Amino acid sequence: MAAGCKHKDIVRLFELRFDYQSARIMTSEALRQAGLEAASTYEAQDISAIAGALARLSPDATRVVEALAALAAPAEKPPAEKPPAEKPPAEKPTAEKPPAEKPAKAKAKAKAVKKKAAPKKTSKK
Numbered sequence: 423m424a425a426g427c428k429h430k431d432i433v434r435l436f437e438l439r440f441d442y443q444s445a446r447i448m449t450s451e452a453l454r455q456a457g458l459e460a461a462s463t464y465e466a467q468d469i470s471a472i473a474g475a476l477a478r479l480s481p482d483a484t485r486v487v488e489a490l491a492a493l494a495a496p497a498e499k500p501p502a503e504k505p506p507a508e509k510p511p512a513e514k515p516t517a518e519k520p521p522a523e524k525p526a527k528a529k530a531k532a533k534a535v536k537k538k539a540a541p542k543k544t545s546k547k
Contacts, residue, residue: 426463427493432472435490439483448483452476469494 429449436445436452453460455475458468473490476483 426465427469428463429460431493432464432469432490435486435493436476438489439480439486448476448480452479455479466494466496 433445433449436449439445440448449472450460452472452475455478456468456471458464458471461468464472469490473487473494476490477487
């Protein structure tokens with residue numbers, strides 16, 4: 423689609439970001455910055471140059487720059503369908519878990535902690 427893209431189509435893309443008059447002014451300025459003359463049609467390399475010039479002129483015009491880049495990109499052929507290759511099942515990494523404490527040990531630890539935390543009784547006379 424990039425081969426023979428018309429000037430009016432380029433201006434319409436500029437209108438995505440700019441109003442009617444500003445789009446025409448910015449198109450002219452981008453052409454000048456890209457070192458191109460106004461023409462009835464533009465080739466892919468010209469459109470890429472216009473997109474680069476617009477990116478430098480107006481950093482907030484990314485939507486227009488992306489549209490121009492897509493217009494300049496060669497038409498991609500759909501990828502040939504390949505049957506999915508069968509992959510061997512991936513081995514799950516086995517993380518070694520520490521052995522679980524026996525219930526008796528766990529209870530003994532809990533009691534030891536309680537004893538340490540208990541306040542000391544003092545006798546008053």
